[in-house]
Amino acid sequence: MAALEKHFTPQELGKLWGFSPDTIRNIFKNTPGVLRVAGPPRRFKREYISVRIPESVAQRRHAELHGRPTT
Numbered sequence: 001m002a003a004l005e006k007h008f009t010p011q012e013l014g015k016l017w018g019f020s021p022d023t024i025r026n027i028f029k030n031t032p033g034v035l036r037v038a039g040p041p042r043r044f045k046r047e048y049i050s051v052r053i054p055e056s057v058a059q060r061r062h063a064e065l066h067g068r069p070t071t
Contacts, residue, residue: 008055013058028057
């Protein structure tokens with residue numbers, strides 16, 4: 001079940017892959033399956049969005065970036 005699999009923060013995945021959290025956010029910006037949760041709207045402040053990347057999505061994207069076929 002996908003809901004029970006490991007989910008990475010951009011910081012965790014950045015450490016594993018050797019990239020900054022901002023680079024990880026850019027890599028997964030429009031990737032289907034990535035969880036994005038916005039906090040409540042705040043007046044005069046920017047919106048904060050929490051990102052969690054499921055392990056299966058990270059593996060698939062890693063293979064795509066390396067030019068390997070995904071199964």
